[in-house]
Amino acid sequence: MASTRPVDIPEFDLYLYGRGEHWDIYRVLGAHPYEQDGEHGYRFAVWAPNAQEVHVTGEFNDWRWGEYPLYPVAASGVWACFVPGLTLGTLYKLGIKDYSGHIIYKTDPYALYAEKRPSNAARTWTLDGYEWNDEEWMRTRREQGLPLRRAVSIYEVHPGSWRRKDDGGFLSYNELADQLIPYVRELGFTHIQLMPVAEHPLDESWGYQTSHYFAPTSRFGAPDDFRNFVDRCHGAGIGVLLDWVPGHFPKDAWSLGRFDGTALYEHADPRQGEHPDWGTYIFNYGRNEVRNFLLANALYWLKEFHIDGIRIDAVASMLYLDYSREHGEWVPNIYGGRENLEAISFLKELNRVVHEHYPGAIMVAEESTAWPGVSRPLYVGGLGFTFKWNMGWMHDTLEYFAKEPIHRSHHQNTLTFSMLYAFTENFVLPLSHDEVVHGKGALLSKMPGDIWQQQANLRLLFAYQWAHPGKKLLFMGGEFGQWNEWKESGQLDWVLLEFPSHQGLTRCLTDLNRILREEPAMHLFDHEWRGFQWLDFSDYASSVLSFLRLAPEWRPSEDADEVVPAAPSIVWVFNFTPVVRENYVIPAPHGGMWREIFNSDSAVYGGSNVGNAGQVEARHIGGSEGWSLSLTLPPLAAMAFKPADAW
Incomplete structure (x- = not known):
């Protein structure tokens, strides 16, 4: 007798999924609490159209393959089953016999919670049960709409290295709420932007090599702990933005890549499906089920975690088929051009759906080229983002400030050039994590002169950034003049705040945030x-x-x-x-x-x-x-x- 039972999935769910328009597909696929014939357990469902067999395996059966089969659901490519008796937090994987007969073990693409790295199994979990306390915040966000005419200053944070425990361990989501929220509120920032918190196997990837798109990383606690963090941010009047990575995903054998033995989430052709810089796969944006996976994931963070906005990483790598490729290493679009028409369509649909379903939610593009209309509405031909990072301002400004003052008179146009295009997009002025790693040096160490002049230059840089048109973003540590380059393996050099000059930098930035908020101009x-x-x-x-x-x-x-x-x-x-x-x-x-x-x-x-x-x-x-x-x-x-x- 089989240890699992077939389950029905409504035809309309499968129809919407096949069209790529099921915004809550994460409540259909994946593992969810379920009751059948009076028995409680979990329902499993996965899309694996080219698999010969699919089985659930886990700690409940000593990880043996072949005992808990899933059953095909019509001709949808979805497999599903009910496993009675499973409880919250049970570790599991999906054992897939691929099209060639090989058995591969995969983590659930729609897993809501996962093991702490280096392990990678999913955990049975639930979306329900958390009681939110931010009704007033969410109502106000809907009524006010996008913050184009409001003060926006963003504190970018890597949760694993902002501060560590005395033993070097990570702060939990709850401990981050206790320490980070009052710190950011005192500094006067309006938003916290978290580098990716979706589960990822490698600390050194900073979260940009995502393995579980629907699971907040277990490094810092359970999903409800992350909900509590966001809830408490809202209670303190602080919005939360989340870094999101739809441009590529890692090749780990247990994750999305070659999921059923075929190129399912990615293109089979490496000229379209592999990223040469990062050694990763690129999503197949033309496949409805893949688009739905990504669209539903963005909506998931907004709906289930009350995130106030999403910053999309590496948009330029999505827009261009020849991104970081030489002649002959890429496939032109149907018109012979280098624009990725499927990715462009995906981004437009993403922004349309988010702004339609969650008024007031911010969509931010890290886009490093001169692509026109990134932050312009869809009805005028734009991509529909709320804001675009102004990478040109960032590069020019840091180049200018790195020069000795005696030479600056010859380069003033470098500083003023940004005003020629400052209003062509809705810009955010970023001094992000990318500018303080890989040998680039911390912001303070980039400044010329003796120590007094370096600190004066940094105060001047902050003042120029805050005075310049555009919203503001600063990576953690810049606010008190971190001397050392950022490293994800430790914490910021908090000892510097014992020195009056570094306290002064923090006070300077706090006053700039106050002026930004209080002065309508x-x-x-x-x-x-x-x-x-x-x-x-x-x-x-x-x-x-x-x-x-x-x-x-x-x-x-x-x-x-x-x-x-x-x-x-x-x-x-x-x-x-x-x-x-x-x-x-x-x-x-x-x-x-x-x-x-x-x-x-x-x-x-x-x-x-x-x-x-x-x-x-x-x-x-x-x-x-x-x-x-x-x-x-x-x-x-x-x-x-x-x-x-x-x-």
């Missing part, structure tokens, strides 16, 4: 020219820049009768040299007193405390009809001014 029009105006970008000889951030009156929507009144303008001035400049004149929008609301050279930040006694009056200088400010510019510093009588 600093975030309302991050993606429009009307939020920015140059005052002077031509004084390359002095390496000084000045501009306005603006918030003119506007209607919240085309249909709204309400007009939001103009907010005070903010004047920003940057001195990229260590020379104090007395009586430096810049244009002012109008007369009156202007209050100094930020000075990165302040003594509380570790600076030399050169400034303008807290305020300065705009005057007609040298017979000019226009208003001007005569300022003392501190060395390697940024200053911000606001009308003294403004609200």
Whole structure:
């Protein structure tokens, strides 16, 4: 007598799955609590259309193959069965006799929980039972919609190396909630962005070699512990973004690759199905069941874990068929071009479905080329992302700051070039983990000069990033001036916070976040020219820049009768040299007193405390009809001014 029983899967579920449009397919496939004829156990279902046989094997039968068969479900390619008596947390794998008769053991693609690495079996689990406490947060997110006109500053975190226990072990999700959330809230960031938390076998991959797309990594606890982390972030007023990897997956024999002995999730042709840089497989975006796997996975994190947005890794590698390939190593599309039409279609559908089902959820693309319209709506031909990482700004800005100040006058165009395209996309300005690894050095160590000048340069860099149009992202450790390059095998150098100069860096960033949130001119029009105006970008000889951030009156929507009144303008001035400049004149929008609301050279930040006694009056200088400010510019510093009588 068979130890498993057949189960029915509704035809409509199979129909939607075959079309690639079953958004909750993870509740159909995989392992789920089930009752049949009064008996409780687990139902198993897997898509393996080219398998000869499929069996469940696990610790419940000493991993013997052939005792717990799954049964074909119509002609869908899905196999399913019911195993009575199985309980929560049981380890299991799927034993598949492939098309050639070989038996291969695979982990469940839809597993909700998995063994802690280096083991890789799945665990029977459940999606139900957690009681959320973030109803108000989720309601507000839906009502407010996308945060294009709100302050967004993102703290990027690798959960395994932000902080470690005294014995070197990982903090759990609950311990991260206890320590990380109040830290980020005190710094004033609006969001935490987690590097991939989907289960992955190799610590050194940082999560980008995903093995279990539906299972939060067991390194830090159980799935409900991760739900609790997100819940507590929302309770503290912090959004959570998740790094997601639909561009490639590892070749581990026990995972997705050659799942039923054939190229099921990937293309069979290595020119389409293998990534030359990372030694991984590339998803077959033209296959409905594969698209459904990925689409449902993105929705899964948004629905089941209340994630506030997804950052998609390596979008450029998905868009181009010849990405990192030489002539003859790639297959053109049906029109002879190099665009991956199937991947483009997938990304558009992904963004459409996410924004339709979860209003207010953010979709972010790490896209490193000049592909047009990445963050433009689908109805105008865009890809439909909310934001795009501004990689050009990042590269140019870091290149400029790495130069000795004496040479910066010859490269001011490197710094200002970003404004030529700043409003072509909805940009995020990233100083991410990629810029502090692989010999690139930590942000602070990239800065030239002695230690004082390095720290002054870093404060200046943060001020320029926060003042520049666009949302903000900073990788952990930058906020207090980590000297060493990031390594996933340890923790940040928290001992540095015992030193006043590093405390000053943190205080500087905290004040920049406060100004970003409190001043409408600093975030309302991050993606429009009307939020920015140059005052002077031509004084390359002095390496000084000045501009306005603006918030003119506007209607919240085309249909709204309400007009939001103009907010005070903010004047920003940057001195990229260590020379104090007395009586430096810049244009002012109008007369009156202007209050100094930020000075990165302040003594509380570790600076030399050169400034303008807290305020300065705009005057007609040298017979000019226009208003001007005569300022003392501190060395390697940024200053911000606001009308003294403004609200």
